[in-house]
Amino acid sequence: MQRDLSDMGFSTVAVHGGVNLDPVTGAIGPHLATSTNFAAEYGSIGFSAEATVEEQVPFAYAREGHPNAAQLERKLALLDDAEAAVVFATGISAISGLMLQTLSPGDHLLVSDVSYAGTAEFTRGLLRSLGIEVSVADLSDLDDVRTALRPNTRLIHAETPCNPVLKLVDIRALADVAHQHGAELCVDGTFATPAVTRPLSLGADYVVYSLTKYMGGHGDALGGAVLGRAEPIDRLRREVGVHLGGTLSAFNCWLILRGLETLPIRMAAYARGAARVAQFLQDHPAVLSVRYPGLPSHPQHSLAQRQMITPSGMIAFTVTDHERFGRGLKDQLKVFYYAASLGLSRSLILEARTDDLQRTTFKLDEEHLRRYREWAGDGFFRLSIGLEDSEDLCSDLERALSVLPDPGNQRAQSDRSATM
Template sequence: MGRDLADMGFSTIAVHGGVSLDPSTGAIGPHIATSTNFAAAYGSIGFSAEATVADEVPFAYAREGHPNAAQLEQKLALLDGAEAAVVFATGIAAISGLMTQVLSPGDHLLVSDVSYAGTAEFTRGLLAGMGIEVSVADMSDLDDVRAALRPNTRLIHAETPCNPVLKLVDIRALARVAHDHGAELCVDGTFATPAVTRPLLLGADYVVHSLTKYMGGHGDALGGAVLGRAEPMDRLRREVGVHLGGTLSAFNCWLILRGLETLPIRMAAYARGATQVARFLEDHPKVRSVRYPGLPSHPQYALAQRQMSGPSGMIAFTVADHERFGDGLKDQLRIFHFAASLGLSRSLILEARTEDLRRTTFKLDEAHLRRYREWAGDGFYRLSIGLEDPDDLCADLERALSAS
């Protein structure tokens, strides 16, 4: 399926990876294969679901795999420099699926002290309840990581940039720490995408993405993916993928395939717009601090320059009067939507109160709570910059800041 694109540029792979001309119609774009069943030669499939996931029977029942998923997985693998990919119905399905596959009762998971809320709540709730030991570390501090390792540490899970405070992780250095200890490293690359950072090429064992965000790009399709070496991806598909049934629908695969074609130019546009907005905020008298990897003021700017090909489109900032600014948002903003998620064509703003996150999501010990407050204070606002004119976005924020 698809042509040999391994030696071609990222934008070419984004357009052509995983798809080829339809042999019967000549269509240059993929069809949506809505069928749940696929006929096969007599005797080649049977009652077992797991047994039908084989090379000689590419598709038998859509829960085990279907043409649109296969196209998407091939494109994703090419973009991330992976041997293989497995797609799931959502980003958290991909994360929980990988952890369920890799970890057994008695194993230890070391997870970032600051992470996507779904990851934090799953690992410290349901996963811990299954007999997995879970603890946290500041993944930007290798000494803190080493101190948190245990003899039974099986997996380290990090994000870069991390959600929501945009702290970075040195992937290459963290991979060395993990591998020296006999553990594996998984990196959530949702905020960066392979257009900005490719963790597998820096030593990570797995990369996970919420395809719902930048990868799909239009806010109309849920999806997730795990990427890595072929053998563990095959096991992930045969065991967790088949038996937990977190299958990504054919239509959502098709929508995300469509979105990926413009990923390189969208990420460049997000970065241009976000850089202008971040500079505007940094110069504003009512803004106390701005966290954006594209600004020299970011504490890890040197790492961003070394590890990222661009700064992406996410910004975190604090204001002089948090309460007053928040109260006025609904009356002042004309373009930004107050909404969760990120990576869409529309710009979004979301409030992150430290006390709320400490109580409901992160539940950090005092030492890691102090580290979090160094970045977040008592609370901040997270921006996902879209594809609007940056001058209009700055004017929108100016109205809200002037009223605060």
């Protein structure tokens, strides 16, 4: 039995949304149902997913759907005000599944010039090899978008804030441009979550998440999701979910359901900590530049204020001596881990070198490479701020930065507020 949560606030929905009171035990927390098979009456299931009579059999075989996925999908849809959601084994399986479902050979995909490396690799690699045209645009510049659109553009894929450089996209404006052209817009909201930005309410057709990150929140479960209108999401579930088989396990659904209960308070805490750390970095003489949407120095700060409820917990920054700072991290850091991924309780730091990233993933043309360097320089460090005391995080970074010599003139020459 579902509780009626209409007119309830976001935090209430995060706690109660999607979860049934167990009719047998009365348990008020999500149950964990790991069975791969579900009993049915004669005639209601057959040898294929198509043969299942859904009105009679909510679940037949776990690859096609199971109770924990159903609860998670309901909670996700409620949090984003979406008609429907479908979960996948990982964020990248959600993204690749949506693209494979939406695009046919001969169609054109317009993707951001900066995006999660896995998305860049998949779109420029396998997707192109299937006969789908893929090109990039700076999605924060609508003129660049209009120039890049083709008569066969079916989908625009954006991230905001984008991984790794924290550039933003104006979702409402981009959705208008896409729709005027007869294309659809998908927004990867992994860095924001619905606690920060609701892309569907701003006009996007789909929102995708890596649930592995902020949504699950504890760094212990991979997962992904696509949300949107009921009809395409249902098709995605039947065609990609069932046949490519990227099903999210019951246990991971259960972990992510639990993580989502604290999403609103965690996102507020990440933003509080990140604001303190970003200010500390901006004031430090060995730091050349900081990209954090919550700082007035972020070139899109006013868009951040308009589109983001909080500035989230990701920061990118450059220092006076990248190599030396990087080499010192192992000995100086007591709280941050040098690790990939993001959005968990523990704070993480990761280096992004422009040449390496370009060579392995983005492979941008000259103009977009110029724009990337203008924004990100030759390389930077990305922080995912966790839930530790922000003063401890600042002390950690202070120690790590202390290996750098007094920057003197370098600092004076750098426009800390706008260059990176």
